[in-house]
Amino acid sequence: MTPRPAHEAPLLSVRGLRKSFGDAVVLDDVHLDVQPGECVVLIGASGSGKSTLLRCVNLLEQVDDGVITLAGRDITDPRVDADEVRARMGIVFQAYNLFPHLTVLDNVTLAPRRVHKVPRAEAESRALAMLERVGLADRARARPDDLSGGQQQRVAIARAMVNSPQLLLLDEVTSALDPELVGEVLDLLRDLREEGMTMILSTHEMGFARNVADTVCFLDGGRVLEQGPPSEVLGSPREPRTRQFLSRLVS
Amino acid sequence: MPSGAWAPSPVELERRAYRRSRTARSAAVSAVSTVVVLGILAWLITHSEGWPRVQETFFSWDKAVHSFPAVLKGLWLNIRLMLICGVSILALGLTLAIMRTLRGPIFFPLRLLSTVYVDLFRGLPLLLLLLLLGLGVPALRLANVPTELAFWGAVAIVLSYSAYVAEVFRAGIESVHPSQRAASRALGLSNGQTLRHVVLPQAVRRVTPPLMNDFVSLQKDSGLIAVLGATDAIRAAQIETASDFNYTPYVVAGVLFLCLTIPMARLTDHVARKQGWHGAGGPL
Numbered sequence: 001m002t003p004r005p006a007h008e009a010p011l012l013s014v015r016g017l018r019k020s021f022g023d024a025v026v027l028d029d030v031h032l033d034v035q036p037g038e039c040v041v042l043i044g045a046s047g048s049g050k051s052t053l054l055r056c057v058n059l060l061e062q063v064d065d066g067v068i069t070l071a072g073r074d075i076t077d078p079r080v081d082a083d084e085v086r087a088r089m090g091i092v093f094q095a096y097n098l099f100p101h102l103t104v105l106d107n108v109t110l111a112p113r114r115v116h117k118v119p120r121a122e123a124e125s126r127a128l129a130m131l132e133r134v135g136l137a138d139r140a141r142a143r144p145d146d147l148s149g150g151q152q153q154r155v156a157i158a159r160a161m162v163n164s165p166q167l168l169l170l171d172e173v174t175s176a177l178d179p180e181l182v183g184e185v186l187d188l189l190r191d192l193r194e195e196g197m198t199m200i201l202s203t204h205e206m207g208f209a210r211n212v213a214d215t216v217c218f219l220d221g222g223r224v225l226e227q228g229p230p231s232e233v234l235g236s237p238r239e240p241r242t243r244q245f246l247s248r249l250v251s
Numbered sequence: 252m253p254s255g256a257w258a259p260s261p262v263e264l265e266r267r268a269y270r271r272s273r274t275a276r277s278a279a280v281s282a283v284s285t286v287v288v289l290g291i292l293a294w295l296i297t298h299s300e301g302w303p304r305v306q307e308t309f310f311s312w313d314k315a316v317h318s319f320p321a322v323l324k325g326l327w328l329n330i331r332l333m334l335i336c337g338v339s340i341l342a343l344g345l346t347l348a349i350m351r352t353l354r355g356p357i358f359f360p361l362r363l364l365s366t367v368y369v370d371l372f373r374g375l376p377l378l379l380l381l382l383l384l385g386l387g388v389p390a391l392r393l394a395n396v397p398t399e400l401a402f403w404g405a406v407a408i409v410l411s412y413s414a415y416v417a418e419v420f421r422a423g424i425e426s427v428h429p430s431q432r433a434a435s436r437a438l439g440l441s442n443g444q445t446l447r448h449v450v451l452p453q454a455v456r457r458v459t460p461p462l463m464n465d466f467v468s469l470q471k472d473s474g475l476i477a478v479l480g481a482t483d484a485i486r487a488a489q490i491e492t493a494s495d496f497n498y499t500p501y502v503v504a505g506v507l508f509l510c511l512t513i514p515m516a517r518l519t520d521h522v523a524r525k526q527g528w529h530g531a532g533g534p535l
Contacts, residue, residue, distance in 0.1 A: 016260065028257075065263040078269050 009072060011036045011198050012057065012167060017066035019052055026052045028222040030066070034167070034200060039193050041209040041230075042202040044219035045245060050202035051094075053219070054169045057200065058091045071166065087115050090160030091169040094176060096152045098144035098159070104131065105140040108159045116163060130158040134188055150181030154188060161192070168192070170201035174208075206249055210234050218242045311499045318491040318500035325487030326507050332405055332473045332483070333511075337466055339409045344416030349446065351417070352424050365417070372414035377475060380407040385479035401483075404476030412469060419461050423454035463519035467512050474508070484508070 010033040017030040027049045034040050042050040055061045057068060059075060059082040068076045075085045098107050108127035112118040118126070131137045134154040136147075144152055153173055160168060170189070174182040186208050193199065193212050203209055209216055209230060216233040218226045218241075226239045237243050259267070296302060350358075350365040372380070385403040388396070397403075427450045435445040477485035484507060488500035 018257065025257075065257075065260050067262055076266070078266055078273070 010034055011038075011071060012200070013067075013069045014053075014057070015067045015069075017053070017056060017068065018064045019049075019056055019061055020064055026222050027056065030219075030222070030224055032217065032224065032227075034198060035214075036198055037196045038198060038214045039212050040200045040215045040217060041213035042200065042217050042219055043204070043206070043209060043233075043245075044202075048219040049222040050219055051171050054091065054171045054200060054202060057167075058089055058169055059085055060091075083115075087111070087163065088165055089167045089169060090163060090165035092153070092156045092160050092171065092173050094172040096144070096149075096156045096176075098152055098156055100144050102143075103140065104136065104142050104144065104147070104155050107144065107155060108162050111159070111163055127158070127162055130162045131155070133161075134158045135184075148181065149177050150184050153177060153181075153185050157185070157188060157192075161197075166198065168197055168199045170199060170203075172202050172204065174203065174205060204249070206234060206246070218245065220245070307497075309498050309502050311497055314491075314495075314497045314499040315503050318488065318503055321487045321491055322484050322500055322503050322507060325482050325484040326504070326511075328401060328481065328483045329470070329473045329508075330511070332401065332408070332476065333470050336405050336408050336412065336473065337469060339405075340412045340416050340465075340469070341462075343409060343413035345420050347413060347417035348420035348424060351421055354442075369414045369417055372410045373418070375411070377407065377411045377472060378478065380411055381475055381478060383407075384410075385476070400479040400481040401476060404479050404481055408469070408472060408476070412465065412472075416462065416465055419458050419465065420454065423458035424450055426457055427453045460519060460523040463515070463522065467515045467519065470512050470515065471508060474504075 012032075012034040014030055014032040017027050017032075018025070019027040030049070030053060032040070032053075042053065044050055052061060056063050063076050066076070067074055070085065070088070074080070075082075098104075099110070102110065105124060105127055108130060109120070109123040112123040112126060113120060128137055128140060131140055134157060136151055136154055136158070139147060139151065139155075144155065147155065153176075157170075157173070173189075174185050177185060182205065186205065189199070189201070189208075190212055213230045215227060216230045217224050218233055218237070218239070220241050226233055226237060226242050232238075233242065234246065237246060347365045347368060350361040351369070353361060381404055384407045385400055388403055389398045389400075424446075431449055431453065432445055435449040436442075440448065474483060474485040477483055477489065480486065482490075484504040485501075488504040491500035492498055
């Protein structure tokens with residue numbers, strides 16, 4: 001554990017995280033700090049553990065070892081109410097995971113109404129404001145199946161953002177989209193970043209990583225091999241493995 | 252650090268100990284509450300005023316031992332009926348379901364036939380079908396038609412159940428996402444080949460648990476042929492009862508049916524668990 005100089009207490013801190021599925025060790029002694037307002041971008045090959053790391057932070061996976069603290073509280077403690085922790089985080093999945101049986105508006109208002117107990121009228125006005133932000137207020141009554149991939153992903157982001165989460169997790173949110181639709185989603189994320197949203201996102205879009213990241217983490221074989229500002233990790237990587245990964249991406 | 256050298260940290264060990272204690276606690280709570288509830292029930296029943304009489308009439312050990320061979324012999328008819336009906340129902344149900352999902356105007360008569368069949372035999376009470384076929388058809392005195400009661404009982408059961416099972420299969424077929432059909436047709440497979448190699452395997456997997464449920468139900472409903480007078484387990488119990496109005500043989504028959512259906516229900520659970528969730532959702 002190498003203590004890094006931090007001006008503020010980190011919002012999220014991951015220490016010695018380990019997760020395995022059977023014999024496969026997917027995360028091995030991972031350390032990561034996220035400051036409030038920081039945008040951390042996880043890069044690495046498929047299977048390097050990016051998604052699993054995000055799922056562990058959201059407590060969708062039970063960790064095998066290590067500690068994750070959110071705002072100073074150990075959330076990996078089994079005494080902690082996972083639902084209450086998740087209610088303060090937003091997560092967006094690669095495959096959108098919208099509920100196909102609900103309208104766009106109902107997708108966005110489900111958690112505010114059922115978890116946060118916001119009255120229906122207020123939840124709907126908040127949801128509509130959020131849909132306005134992602135440019136989809138006019139599709140509020142549509143079903144997810146009637147939307148394009150980019151629109152669905154923007155609804156998923158609205159669904160995560162409407163609860164005003166402390167932390168937003170985004171798992172390869174553009175991987176299923178074509179280049180034009182990627183643009184609309186990345187623009188939205190850039191806006192959120194400007195507004196000071198704390199985010200951890202995994203991506204294969206190196207240009208975007210360079211653009212929005214405060215910190216880039218390169219994961220390889222379940223470990224954080226290299227982390228730092230994008231100019232260092234993407235510009236002049238120290239590790240040969242990082243160089244190899246980046247050169248393959250460019251070519 | 253090589254992964255082989257990893258040992259759980261004190262924090263993790265403490266977490267594991269806590270989780271173990273929670274598991275032990277919930278196991279203890281469930282064990283105690285089960286024993287208490289069953290204990291109270293048993294006490295209430297055995298201390299009720301009429302219990303000695305009920306015990307004598309329904310739970311007489313001597314009568315049970317005495318009637319057991321006859322009821323068991325009757326059960327053999329139920330088992331044969333169940334197996335033969337089970338296979339016929341699956342074949343007929345699947346055929347009906349496929350007929351009903353065929354597209355194109357040329358198949359309209361088949362679709363209509365299947366729809367009418369399902370509406371009719373799903374709508375009629377099984378008991379009525381049993382009486383109509385079991386007592387009505389032999390009365391027609393047709394030549395070269397079996398007159399055995401169990402045969403017509405089986406036909407009635409197959410007619411009724413195949414209509415239900417056809418709908419289960421159809422729901423399974425329609426739950427396979429259209430993209431699967433598209434992918435298969437795009438490879439050049441014909442409509443029939445698509446059905447056979449892509450749609451049905453997925454559909455059948457998905458509806459296996461509800462089908463097993465129907466099969467458990469069939470095991471019990473095979474006892475309904477007793478109304479026709481065929482000597483199955485229930486009928487055998489009835490005969491045993493008639494001599495002294497002791498109803499213990501019915502309880503014996505009930506226990507024997509449970510011995511058939513409970514293993515089946517556990518097998519259903521096992522299949523459903525092993526199969527996991529193969530729904531229409533995407534990757535996690």
